Amino acid sequence: MNGSNGEERVVHEVAMVVPKRVLEEEGNCVEFLVTELKKRGMVVDRVVGLADEFLKVAAPLETLGNAAAELHIRKPTRLGIDLPFEMQGSEAFIRQPDGLLFSWFERFRCYQHLIYGIVNCGGYDVTLKLNGRVFCWVAGESLLRRLESEGVIKQMFPLHDEFKRKELLQTWALNWWNFTNQPIDQIYSYFGAKIGVYFSFLGMYTQWLIFPALLGFIVQMVDFGSLQFLALPIFFVSTILWAALFLQFWKRKNAALLASQGYRFLGMEWSSLPFPKELIKNLGNERSKEKEAYQRYEWFAYRKRFRNDVLVIMSIICLQLPFELAYAHIFEIITSDIIKYVLTAIYLLIIQYLTRLGGKVSVKLINREINESVEYRANSLIYKVFGLYFMQTYIGIFYHVLLHRNFMTLRQVLIQRLIISQVFWTLMDGSLPYLKYSYRKYRARTKKKMEDGSSTGKIQIASRVEKEYFKPTYSASIGVELEDGLFDDSLELALQFGMIMMFACAFPLAFALAAVSNVMEIRTNALKLLVTLRRPLPRAAATIGAWLNIWQFLVVMSICTNSVLLVCLYDQEGKWKIEPGLAAILIMEHVLLLLKFGLSRLVPEEPAWVRASRVKNVTQAQDMYCKQLLRSISGELASMTKPEQEQQQQDSGALLT
Known part of the structure; x- marks a missing residue:
């Protein structure tokens, strides 16, 4: 190389x-x-x-x-x-x-x-x-x-390439002074497009968090006196507009990444299309039969996916919903804060097991679907498993909001979830791979001692390649055959975004906690990839995939949930009267929904230079192919005899007439 x-x-x-x-x-x-x-x-x-x-x-x-x-x-x-x-x-x-x-x-x-x-x-x-x-x-x-x-x-x-690995350790994983700045080009070159796109998204998200973090800190800590009742609505509107703009500008940045020379989307071949290869090979042979075959195949695939989605939703409602409501009720009646923290920790451990079980069931359902592409199968798994996590993460919080309308309890739940979740994910990312690595080394050394019959002396592992062999792979906790380890990292980020957005009015300071958490997340993930795990297999990716749709969904949900929070906050008597303040909140909700979808028209998804570059490339390609076609035609005519050239001209004239 x-x-x-x-x-x-x-x-x-x-x-x-x-x-x-x-x-x-x-x-x-x-x-x-x-x-x-x-x-x-x-x-x-x-x-x-x-x-x-x-x-x-x-x-x-x-x-x-x-x-x-x-x-x-x-x-x-x-x-x-x-x-x-x-x-x-x-x-x-x-x-x-x-x-x-x-x-x-x-x-x-x-x-x-x-x-x-x-x-x-x-x-x-x-x-x-x-x-x-x-x-x-x-x-x-x-x-x-x-x-x-x-x-x-x-x-x-x-x-791992030791030279590049050590370079990335210095410029990325151990470079705490740059906070959100990352060597994205080097990350892409070393790990591949999919990981490069993810860390580019994570860095941009962390940078954009600075504005709502500062605003939330001011709203949480400053007493505005008689204008205090306006602070939360203004903060709510600001965060919704911030989230909509962030996602739209991410699309622009993603388009710029794809247009740059280092982020070409590779690997899109026939196998990536969600249709059987037999249909593609016969494309254009018989128009009517071809159309009928595609329609039949398409609706049959939709029917299977719809059936599996219904099974997942019904299992959530019948099995998980009672468990979530029981946890929320017990949390409400407990008075000790220490016991509440312990209850939350036990709850998070239990739902991890339940979600992994649900993920395995989802994988079996997906294997029965018609998904020719690995990415289509992965996206289907993401939607199903996120549905499980969405119910587990937020149903207890909705319980506190809608039934008890207790904002102090709600704020305690949010603080505990953010802190315990961050500690849990950090331990999972850092400690679990290292423990697996240490256990595999211990087993290899013990087996070697038994074979050699020696009970004294420490057996050293000198070779770098054997140390890499003992390290765990970068894989997802659910659906290993469909997704890599980015599934867990992306899931953690989406759940955090939903937590701080959907309950922004209850705890504005959560944005500051999320910003600090993400700065640490960048470095811990970098250390995980460079030190404690094997080098991941490269994967082609154009975007963050299904996760972008999930983030869009969470923004819409946050408009609804924060409107309910404001209604509960200003309607202390619980009469739910449509008074001027409550009517203003309802109007604000509809306006924000319109603005959220309208911003996609106001902010183009592609920068102008990307569109110009694409047009230029298409024009150059057409010119090159036209010149090549003219040269080949000229060469064929030059090799013909004079009578053959006259006959060719007569045939061309007949075609024109």
């Missing part, structure tokens, strides 16, 4: 775990695999660990370039258009922000193509051995698939 200085720096980015060699034998499958990897142009380094052996694999630039050309990976060029990569014209393609020619997503695709592309093309079976076991590698079969099925390849996982 080429760095920004033009020099090639070969980095081992993929590791494979294989058993240790016990016997010296001809045809050893691990030796054979190493030989085949080197034939494909890769660099292999073998490291012996406590119980296993590790193959560290690196691919020089030329090897990656040839693989990218075979995969027909489209990359942005200096002409402003995307073209399939060719190694001969590599200088015409735009490099990544870190100076490399290929992004981490592209490189990992090339690694998979190179490693899994080792196929038996000899036309005859090859006998392989491993510690006395014998098995055949049949003609036309992938070597790695065969070794995985035989248990020879135990795992294959990405490796």
Whole structure:
């Protein structure tokens, strides 16, 4: 791989775990695999660990370039258009922000193509051995698939680049002075587009929190005297407008990220479309039958998704709602604050278990849906699991608002939820991966001592690759096969946003707590990704996906809930009369709903330079293809004889007439 200085720096980015060699034998499958990897142009380094052996694999630039050309990976060029990569014209393609020619997503695709592309093309079976076991590698079969099925390849996982990892630790994870500023280009280059987009969203959200945090601090701490009754409505209107503007300006920033050279959305192929490949291949063959097949398939898929959504909603109402109301009632009658904190902590632990159980049920339901794309399946899971968390997080708070109308109790609940939730998520993010890592190291050392028969002395793990092997993966607590660890991080952020927005009038100071929490969240997540977890698999992503729709939903909900809070606050007698103050609140609610949806028209989702760049790229592409078409036609005419040219002109004239 080429760095920004033009020099090639070969980095081992993929590791494979294989058993240790016990016997010296001809045809050893691990030796054979190493030989085949080197034939494909890769660099292999073998490291012996406590119980296993590790193959560290690196691919020089030329090897990656040839693989990218075979995969027909489209990359942005200096002409402003995307073209399939060719190694001969590599200088015409735009490099990544870190100076490399290929992004981490592209490189990992090339690694998979190179490693899994080792196929038996000899036309005859090859006998392989491993510690006395014998098995055949049949003609036309992938070597790695065969070794995985035989248990020879135990795992294959990405490796951290130590040079870049230490650089990110200094400029990102341990750089507390910059608060919300992050090296987004470096994060994208190292972790991939999906994680880069998430941290860009988290940084922008934290920056925008400064305004409502300061305003909430003033409303909470300052006594406005006779104007005190206007403070909360003004704060409510300000936060709603703030949230609507934030989401709209995030769309603009997201469009700018996608338009920049480092954030091209890669990986959108036929498999990403929510239709069967058979329908796509037959596209345009028979118009009427094609339309009927698409409509039948579309409505059948909608029916299955609707059925599953109804099952999830009914399970929430019948199973979770009584539990949530019981917790809210017990919380109301308890007088000791310490017992309330303990009750809330126990409650959060129980709902974690219940939600994981609901998530597993949701995964089984999703597997029965028709979702060709992994992203469509992931979004369906997000909506279902967020519905579970939404009920668990907010139903008890709604209970205090609507039935008891006790603002002091409501404020205590919000403070406890924010504090305990933050402590819980921090412990989950920081402690749990480290405990898993320590336990795996302890088991490996204990097993090694038992094998060697030694009871004294501490066994050291010297190799970096074995330490990476013991680290847990960046995975979600629910639906591991559908989503990565960003599911939990995005869920935590959405629940926090809903908490501070939907009950803003009850506790304006919550915005300040959220801002401080997010500054810590940026650093703890960075340390988690760089230190305590394996390097995540790269994922293509254009936006934050379904979470943006959830945030839009929470803004609409916050308009309704805060209006109810203001009604409860100003209608102390509980008569619910439509007096001028209450009527003003209802009018304000409708106006805010109109403004929320109207801001999407006032603030364009795309910056002007993005639209201009897209038009320019399309024009350049059309000009290039037209010139290429003219050159090919001119070449064909030049190769014809004179009678053939006259006949061609006559045919063209006949077509025109």
